[in-house]
Amino acid sequence: MTAKKIFVHTFLLIGVIFSIFPFYWLIVMSTNETSAIFAFPPKLTFGNYFMTNYNHVMDNINFYRALFNTVLIAVVSTTLQLFFNSLTGFTFSKFKFPGSKVLFYLMMATMMIPAQMLLVPQFIIIKELGWLGSYKALIIPGMATAFGIFWIRQYALAIHDDLLEAARIDGCNKFGLYWRVALPILRPALAFLAITTFMGVWEDYLWPLIVLTDTSKFTLTLTLQQLKSVHTGDYSMVMTGTLLATVPLIVFFLLVSRQFIAGIMEGAVKS
Amino acid sequence: MGGLLKEIYKSRTLYLFISPFYILFLIFSVFPIFFSIYLSVHKWDGIGEMTSVGFKNFSYMFNDPVFWQALVNNIAIWLLANGPMLVCALIVAFIINLSIVKFKAFFRIAYFLPNITAMVAVVIIFQSMFGNEYGLVNYFMEMVGLNKIAWFNSSTGVRVVIAVMIAWRYLGYNAVMYLSGLQRIPKDLYEAADLDGATMFQTFTKITIPMLRPIILFTVMMSTIGGFQIFTEPQVLAGNQAPYPGSETIVLYMFREGFIYQNYGYAAAVSWVLFVIIGLISILNWKFFNKSDD
Numbered sequence: 224m225t226a227k228k229i230f231v232h233t234f235l236l237i238g239v240i241f242s243i244f245p246f247y248w249l250i251v252m253s254t255n256e257t258s259a260i261f262a263f264p265p266k267l268t269f270g271n272y273f274m275t276n277y278n279h280v281m282d283n284i285n286f287y288r289a290l291f292n293t294v295l296i297a298v299v300s301t302t303l304q305l306f307f308n309s310l311t312g313f314t315f316s317k318f319k320f321p322g323s324k325v326l327f328y329l330m331m332a333t334m335m336i337p338a339q340m341l342l343v344p345q346f347i348i349i350k351e352l353g354w355l356g357s358y359k360a361l362i363i364p365g366m367a368t369a370f371g372i373f374w375i376r377q378y379a380l381a382i383h384d385d386l387l388e389a390a391r392i393d394g395c396n397k398f399g400l401y402w403r404v405a406l407p408i409l410r411p412a413l414a415f416l417a418i419t420t421f422m423g424v425w426e427d428y429l430w431p432l433i434v435l436t437d438t439s440k441f442t443l444t445l446t447l448q449q450l451k452s453v454h455t456g457d458y459s460m461v462m463t464g465t466l467l468a469t470v471p472l473i474v475f476f477l478l479v480s481r482q483f484i485a486g487i488m489e490g491a492v493k494s
Numbered sequence: 495m496g497g498l499l500k501e502i503y504k505s506r507t508l509y510l511f512i513s514p515f516y517i518l519f520l521i522f523s524v525f526p527i528f529f530s531i532y533l534s535v536h537k538w539d540g541i542g543e544m545t546s547v548g549f550k551n552f553s554y555m556f557n558d559p560v561f562w563q564a565l566v567n568n569i570a571i572w573l574l575a576n577g578p579m580l581v582c583a584l585i586v587a588f589i590i591n592l593s594i595v596k597f598k599a600f601f602r603i604a605y606f607l608p609n610i611t612a613m614v615a616v617v618i619i620f621q622s623m624f625g626n627e628y629g630l631v632n633y634f635m636e637m638v639g640l641n642k643i644a645w646f647n648s649s650t651g652v653r654v655v656i657a658v659m660i661a662w663r664y665l666g667y668n669a670v671m672y673l674s675g676l677q678r679i680p681k682d683l684y685e686a687a688d689l690d691g692a693t694m695f696q697t698f699t700k701i702t703i704p705m706l707r708p709i710i711l712f713t714v715m716m717s718t719i720g721g722f723q724i725f726t727e728p729q730v731l732a733g734n735q736a737p738y739p740g741s742e743t744i745v746l747y748m749f750r751e752g753f754i755y756q757n758y759g760y761a762a763a764v765s766w767v768l769f770v771i772i773g774l775i776s777i778l779n780w781k782f783f784n785k786s787d788d
Contacts, residue, residue: 228594235595238586239604242666245619246607248630252622261628307514314512320505321498330515333523339723339745340769343533343752343761344526347540364522367515397507426612428726429745433753444614451618452733458622465615476610480603487667488674491709 249469252462260458276463283454286467288439289446292358296442297424300362304420305413307367312375313405317387318397327376334369339429346433356436361424371416374490378412379405415486418479425472443468533762540756551763561764564747565771567653567740572721574657575664580713583665587672588702602673605666613663617730620659649740656727656741664720668713675709676702711783715776722772725749744768 252260255270280286315327345364354360382405390404406413428444435441441449450464476483502509534551538544555561590601608616623630624645632642645651679701687697703710728741729749737746744764752761 231589231592231595235586235589235601238582239601242605242608242662245616245623245662248623249619260622261625263628264633265628265630311512311515314508318505318508320508321501323508326512326516330519333519336523336527337719337723337769337772339725339748340765341523341526341530342748343758343765344529345522346753347529347758348521348526350540364518367518369515372515397511401511422610426614428612428614428730429749444612447612447614447618448730448733451730455733461618462622465618469611469615472610472612473607476607477603480606481599484602484606484670487670488677491671491674491712492678 246473249462249466252459253466255459257457257459272459273463276459277467279457279460280450280464280467283460284446284450284464285439286446286464289441289443290468290471292440293425293442296358296361297421299358300365300424301417301420303362303366304368304371305417308371308416309375309406309409309413310401311367312372313379313401313409315372316376316379317382317384317400317405330369330372334373342429342433349434355434356440358440360434361427361431371420374416375409375412378409382408411482411486414479414482415490418483418486421475422472530762530765533759534766535763536759537757538759540758544759547759551760552767554760555763555767560742561744561747564742564744567649568722568724568743570649570740571653571656571660571724571743572718574653575660576714576717576721579661579665580668580710580717582661583668583713584672584703584706584710586665587669587676588698590669591673591676602666602670605669607666608663609667611663613659613726614730616659616663617727620655620662621731624655646738652731652738652740656724656731659727660721660724664717668717671709671713672706675706679705707783711779714779714783718775718779719772722768722775744771 251267251269253276254273255266256272256275259266259270315323349355349360349364352359354363387400387404390400395403426444427442428448431442431445432448435445438446438449447461447464447468451461454461535546535548536544537547537551586605589595590598590605595601611619625632626644626646627642629645631645636642643651645655683701683705684697687701692700723745724743725745728737728743728746731741732738745768748761748764748768751757751764
């Protein structure tokens, strides 16, 4: 029994090493000079060049501007999505009205459309609307999503009808039912949705690449790509930029990880 | 009829509540679907006149070796990355779920962490580990007595590098998916197997896999759709140069035609072919996983 126990834990730890090592390597590279990394054998321990690399990053890109842009877009997108998705999801879960079933299934069917498929026409619409280069192009098309609505609806189904009935008798209108009764109950589902939306915006690459034109409006992923393709020689600097762009999201994840992973597991069962 | 209208009128606030999704859906999905069908049989650079070209975009595509190469690359990367990764994810999930394993929460987080990293960052990190000549991976390979590999000189090398990135980023995610399914398998099934003296391997193949089939189907579907949308990896890998050998993918091909050469009609035609391919493979997946259901 103990041999088996040691074996499975060793196996899992080896896997953990594979999954953590690239992060360790990222820090190693960010704290060393490029030449130390491409030496043979490569350096595998932390150095003290971090500040030098950091200053090079700041000389070459406007890192904090890109960080600010990313956070701004992520916060606005997340807030809008939470509102529209929860309002729609709650409506679908607790009310029946002509066409509600058809509309719901139609919405579910849209999840089958791969995002890349509509790239060209969506780009043309954005261009015609005059939104090219503007954050509107990143925020507005994704304000309400089928996944988010479905997620909230599944959760809202569990809200007791008596609770809503009581509030209605107290003179609550439909929006009041949503705002004052449902929203507080939906908080855990909203938390998960907020985390996924926020991370999705942070990691998005193709769509911002297409619709953002001005480098001062670039998000972190675009700025990183820019840093990499211009300065291929100074890999330590590129890695330092990558480290700076990755750390905030990892810290954020570690803070919310339990809730987040529980959400994903719940989602897997529901779908 | 009047009753229905009255019902609709009574529910007007509800329609208002759900309207944002449908308005966006009309503008950014329904209209684009029809517009891209229209575009796919036209030639248009976005500024000048649109000229109708019939099915010429499609016949050009099917005669373009670059398109076929992109398709081959896509399938190769998808198989290389997802086959081994999903199997490993299943094994990891199975082991984490064993009752003798301690620190389950720690393992879940540690395996999930790579998924939090943006793909652009993943590409930058892994590219630095796979050098042609020097580089961490070649160093380790020499240490264990293998020959160095010039990773970026051959299609196979590049595809392996990209597959490793994808596998690294999604293994933990899929393991968590499987874990959620595993936790719903009744404990007494395992206890009964234990009493009958089943080995760990037998329990895995006779109980775990069959019970997990719906979630396995889901993860295979998701990674198929993801696999045919590979773009960031080859694009960031090569920077502003032409993609490395073996790494041109269909989305990258479409991106270049549409957004660099402004061949909007042609790019729309490519996206329709992509849609059909994803649809066909999804149906095949579904058939394959449901067939063994007896």
